[in-house]
Amino acid sequence: MSNNKHESFFNDVYDVVRLIPTGRVTSYGAIAKYLSIGRAARMVGWAMNAAHGQNPPVPAQRVVNRNGMLTGKHHFKTPYEMEELLQLEGINVINDRVVNFETIFWDPNEELSL
C-alpha cells in the first residue's frame, strides 16, 4: 500500500475492499484495524462516501458494521441497492442485516498476510 498520508488512505481502503471475495463481507472496524488506524472506523465509512464512480469499482456493499447491519444503505443510489447487490452475490439480507454474518465474515487481518 502507499506511504503517503490521507491521499493514499482512501486508495488503501479501496484496495482492501476490492479484495473482499464475492459472497463475503467485512466490517469498517476490521478494515480500520488492518490499515493501522485502529478505532477510526468512521474514516473507512467516510472513504466509502467518496467511493462512488471509482475505477476499478469498489464493492462498498460488502462493507457493513460490526453487527452485520447495512448502516450505509442510504448512501447508495437507492436505499435498496446495497441489499440488492448483496442478494445478487448470494448474500441474504433480512431486516437490514446480513444473514449468517459470522460465517461469511471476511477479516483482512487474518485473510491477508501483512
Place this chain on the structure above:
DNA sequence: TTCCTGACTCCAG
C-alpha cells in the same frame, strides 16, 4: 480558528 457532524466501536452503567 472553533464547532459540529458522521457508511463506527468500545466501554461503563
Place this chain on the structure above:
DNA sequence: CCTGGAGCCAGGA
C-alpha cells in the same frame, strides 16, 4: 439488554 458518552479524524460552515 439497552443507552449514553468518549475516542477517532477529515471536512464543511
